[in-house]
Amino acid sequence: MRVDVVSIFPDYLAPLGLSLVGKAAASGVLDVRVHHLRDFTHDKHRSVDDTPVGGGAGMVMRPEPWDEALRTVAPEGARLIVPTPAGRPFTQALAAELAAEPRLVFACGRYEGIDQRVVDSARERMPVDEVSIGDYVLAGGEVAVLVMVEAVARLLPGVLGNPDSLVEESHVDGLLEYPVYTKPAVWESREVPPVLLSGHHANIVRWRRDESLRRTARNRPDLLDRLPASSFDDRDLSI
Numbered sequence: 001m002r003v004d005v006v007s008i009f010p011d012y013l014a015p016l017g018l019s020l021v022g023k024a025a026a027s028g029v030l031d032v033r034v035h036h037l038r039d040f041t042h043d044k045h046r047s048v049d050d051t052p053v054g055g056g057a058g059m060v061m062r063p064e065p066w067d068e069a070l071r072t073v074a075p076e077g078a079r080l081i082v083p084t085p086a087g088r089p090f091t092q093a094l095a096a097e098l099a100a101e102p103r104l105v106f107a108c109g110r111y112e113g114i115d116q117r118v119v120d121s122a123r124e125r126m127p128v129d130e131v132s133i134g135d136y137v138l139a140g141g142e143v144a145v146l147v148m149v150e151a152v153a154r155l156l157p158g159v160l161g162n163p164d165s166l167v168e169e170s171h172v173d174g175l176l177e178y179p180v181y182t183k184p185a186v187w188e189s190r191e192v193p194p195v196l197l198s199g200h201h202a203n204i205v206r207w208r209r210d211e212s213l214r215r216t217a218r219n220r221p222d223l224l225d226r227l228p229a230s231s232f233d234d235r236d237l238s239i
């Protein structure tokens with residue numbers, strides 16, 4: 001997968017060279033390229049923003065540099081992702097969808113955002129998703145790109161040492177993941193749940209599902225509402 005990121009703060013994307021994503025890039029599974037938006041300006045001041053039409057506070061990012069950048073960086077076949085608080089929610093399902101794409105381009109907005117005509121124009125050439133990583137506002141899209149690229153990269157074949165880790169994790173089966181424990185069996189008088197030491201696989205599986213349901217009911221009851229009734233058996237209702 002090739003990933004291109006356009007930003008006025010390219011250094012913000014340096015963490016993409018580290019850890020899991022960095023290893024994926026080094027192994028060739030991921031080809032990450034960061035571009036400075038100001039390289040697509042032609043005035044003396046390399047300006048990328050201007051005052052909002054219709055008034056209002058702040059500045060809006062000009063269409064011309066963005067259009068040139070995206071036409072240069074995002075050829076046919078790429079999928080454009082625009083991080084914005086006004087976007088559709090970024091979810092594990094969307095991460096999985098994006099992980100199947102051969103080429104992603106991320107446009108990092110700053111100020112009050114990018115002139116909407118840039119997105120409208122790009123939509124005539126490629127799939128465009130305006131995506132939010134949560135119900136809060138950031139100073140720019142760069143942090144959201146770090147989040148999304150990591151969530152996508154870890155799903156790519158060969159990136160995670162043990163792909164089984166992807167099977168039982170939060171949001172994969174619609175539930176939050178169960179609590180995990182390691183040695184020692186007793187730590188500061190706190191015991192690991194005995195069932196986990198029982199060696200009884202079926203009981204361990206049952207206990208873990210019960211804990212997933214309890215954690216989901218406590219922290220994300222909205223997720224339970226989305227699950228089909230067939231996801232639950234009679235025992236679940238007693239939790």
Ligand SMILES: COC(=O)c1ccnc(N)c1
Binds near residue numbers: 083084110132137140
């Ligand atoms: C400037 O971008 C943002 O503030 C942003 C991007 C993606 N998700 C958010 N929740 C905010």
